[in-house]
Amino acid sequence: MKNTRKTFLDVPVDDFLEFTRDQDVPVFHAKQVYDWYFKKGADDFAAMTNIPLAFREKLASRYSLHPLHLSRKDVSALDGTIRYHFHGHDGKDISAVYLPDGDRLSLCLSTQVGCAYRCGFCASGLVPFQRQLSAAEMLDQILLIQKDQARPVTNLLFMGMGEPLANYTQVLQSIRWITSAQGLGMSPSRVTLSTSGLVPQIRKLADDGVRVKLAISLHAVRDEVRLKIMPVSGRFGVRELIKSAKYYFQKTKSPVTFEYILLKGVNDHLADAIRLAYLVKGFINHVNLIPYNPVGSMPYERPSPESVARFQSWLRQRGVPVFVRKPKGLDIESACGQLGPEAMSNTPQVPSKRKWRMGAAA
Ligand code: SF4
Structure with a gap:
């Protein structure tokens, strides 16, 4: 439309x-x-x-009034996660993922159509960058989903398709509306912004006084490994990235967390855990381990549950607060790293997806 x-x-x-x-x-x-x-x-x-x-x-x-049009929703038969599909003013498909968990109603927003950063484990990186979303399009994802759910979301995650800090002005404007009394009036502590590590923008975010939670997608602790899975590392090395995260933390006093996708045989060794513990020292917040969620033809594998537990205990032994993120929406291609075009994820171990069109079974 x-x-x-x-x-x-x-x-x-x-x-x-x-x-x-x-x-x-x-x-x-x-x-x-x-x-x-x-x-x-x-x-x-x-x-x-x-x-x-x-x-x-x-x-x-x-x-x-509304720049987006809700076109379809896919509901996970596994855990109730919902992937909402919208059409933008130009007909582009935009997705957001609703993650209900008891009283915690989280929403993972997209900030771009496609993504130019092409992280090797992420389905969004397989969609060529097409355009930025406007602040209004980000806000409309929230408003239309709240209306559909007939209740407000409690937590917002800028973690959907796109690198939020590559769309700095519009993302910042949407955060201002989200946190202002005239807008949604949410506390900044309920908003998490994830970045693959755009160092100048992380510093600017701190200087601009934005006090949201910052989630650094670290995923590897050595430049040579990170460069292989995240081409953005060619511009900003791990050391520089950690320094900018410290700057953000010191200047805003807002939490910084580190996201770490575990890829079997790539970044799940003891040496990785030791270096990770060293890098995050001084941050009071935690590391989220994300066992890799399969994406189509990508050459990675998820480590076994035992390997994940071992990596977690290596970090714990070194005093790092660490959680393992449970995959959500795996059967509807909506778990972390799976938000790409449809039918991209290779998830043969889960039941086939249930599709809904505008709330009705298709
Ligand atoms: S992880 Fe983020 S920055 Fe990397 S390709 Fe996916 S959406 Fe883009």
Whole structure:
């Protein structure tokens, strides 16, 4: 579905207020528009019944309220994880993953269509970079999913398709809306931003006073190994990356965690654990171990559960708080590293996926 109108959220607030004044409409009605979008889940401008009809019509002729259109959802038969598919204004497919776990309702957002970083273990890296998502498109993933679920999400993860820090301005703008009282009013401590390690942007994030949790996708502790699985390491080495993470931690006092995908025979040796423990010393937060989730033709294997437990205990023995992330949404290609085009994951050990179209079984 193509939509050529601009989304009202992509208009800077001051410009939107000025537009409102130009229509001879009191500015408090502009503020009500934000309330209808963020707090009342309006589907369109027509639903905003406390706003003068003529202004609603003017808004509808000029702007769209929702830049995304929910096209389908895939529900995991294993654990209830849901992969939402949206169409952008240009018809591009954009995915977000909803991860319910008791009272914790997490949402993993995409920030780009495709990804230019091409990490060797990640399905998103197999989708050529096509464009950045706007802040409004990131926010709309949240708003449309909250509406579909009829309850607010509790935790947001910028960990879907794309490198968030390569879309710095729009990601920052979306975080401002997420954490502001006028927007979603979430605490920054409930927002996690993941990066493959763009050192200048990590430092800038600290300087800009953003206080979200930072998740560094480390995945290897030596440059030569990291370069093989994450081409971005050619620009920023491990040492430089750790320094920038320390800078972020010291400047913002916000938690920094380290993500480490365990690839059998590649980065799961004792020497890797020893160096990892050394690198993360001084950070009070933890390491997340992610046993590799299979992706199509990629040449990696998941280590055995015993190897994963051994790696975890090597870190624990060295005083590192460490967790093993349970895969979620494995049967719908939505576990960590699997968010690529459909039917890419090679997961023969799990039941076939159950597909839903707009909430109805297909
Ligand atoms: S891990 Fe992140 S940066 Fe790397 S290819 Fe996947 S989405 Fe891109």
